[in-house]
Amino acid sequence: MEFPPVTHLFDWPSFLFSGSPLAVNKTVLIFLAAVVLTVGVFGLAARKRSLVPSGVQHVAEGGINFVENSIVMQTIGPEGKRFMPFFTTLFFFIFFANVFEVIPGIQFPANSRMAVPLLLAVLVWVIYNYVGIRRQGLGGYLKSSLFPPGVPKPLYLIVTPIELFSTFLIRPLSLAIRLWANMVAGHLLLVTFAVLSAALWGFGYVPSLLPFAALVLLTAFEIFVSGLQAFIFTILTAVYIGGAMHAEH
Numbered sequence: 001m002e003f004p005p006v007t008h009l010f011d012w013p014s015f016l017f018s019g020s021p022l023a024v025n026k027t028v029l030i031f032l033a034a035v036v037l038t039v040g041v042f043g044l045a046a047r048k049r050s051l052v053p054s055g056v057q058h059v060a061e062g063g064i065n066f067v068e069n070s071i072v073m074q075t076i077g078p079e080g081k082r083f084m085p086f087f088t089t090l091f092f093f094i095f096f097a098n099v100f101e102v103i104p105g106i107q108f109p110a111n112s113r114m115a116v117p118l119l120l121a122v123l124v125w126v127i128y129n130y131v132g133i134r135r136q137g138l139g140g141y142l143k144s145s146l147f148p149p150g151v152p153k154p155l156y157l158i159v160t161p162i163e164l165f166s167t168f169l170i171r172p173l174s175l176a177i178r179l180w181a182n183m184v185a186g187h188l189l190l191v192t193f194a195v196l197s198a199a200l201w202g203f204g205y206v207p208s209l210l211p212f213a214a215l216v217l218l219t220a221f222e223i224f225v226s227g228l229q230a231f232i233f234t235i236l237t238a239v240y241i242g243g244a245m246h247a248e249h
Contacts, residue, residue, distance in 0.1 A: 009191060026106075030106065030108065030110035033100070034093050034100075038093045041063075042060050070231075071231070072084060072087060075239050076238055076242035079245065080238060080241070083238070090230075090233070090237065094111065094230035097109070097111050097116070098111055098225075098227075098229060098230060099226040102223055109187055114176065114180050117175070117179040118172075120175070120233070121171075121173070124240065125168075125171065127237075127241065128241045128244040129141075129168075129244065131241055135245050146163050146164055146167075147159075148163065171240060175233060178232065183225075186218075190219065190222060193212075197215055
């Protein structure tokens with residue numbers, strides 16, 4: 001059994017504008033497809049509005065209701081509804097970029113490359129800090145973030161540096177790394193069992209049956225993981241924005 005090198009699994013060569021900042025490879029095309037699918041779902045749903053939703057309208061309305069009821073209302077409350085377009089777009093974009101991992105002929109999760117997860121995390125960092133400063137003022141936001149109420153004053157020597165690193169450094173890194181690492185792990189698992197199934201196929205049908213069955217189950221599981229990671233990224237974003245909007249008392 002010969003396992004492909006990791007560089008082959010994650011580093012796709014550019015085939016357009018190679019060597020320039022505008023270089024296009026497989027990962028770029030997947031992200032562009034995720035953008036097109038996200039815009040397309042809601043664009044088509046808006047054009048084909050009916051009293052009883054069906055098809056793409058049903059998907060769009062179901063997605064909006066899921067984001068509103070399971071994310072926004074659970075973390076921010078009614079005030080968070082003004083962020084619904086952002087949260088919904090974020091959820092669908094991440095999901096579509098992830099789910100290409102199980103599409104035959106593509107089979108690559110674009111978020112297993114760190115650049116876009118990190119960019120999304122930085123965007124979230126900018127938004128929740130902006131919301132916090134605009135809502136509480138710079139001094140109030142820093143005070144509520146770095147000096148949580150109810151803590152004995154001597155402990156601020158320990159708590160304040162922890163809150164500083166957590167709020168302004170660890171949060172965006174953890175958001176990006178969580179999404180990236182889960183998609184990398186899933187991709188490696190699928191490749192491993194696919195290679196194992198192909199290698200054992202030469203010894204007959206029976207030896208390859210078990211790894212092939214595991215591959216099928218893992219493929220279904222990765223579809224679930226694609227949605228789960230989109231949900232986790234979006235709900236943590238909502239938690240951070242909600243925390244920035246409401247100072248602790």
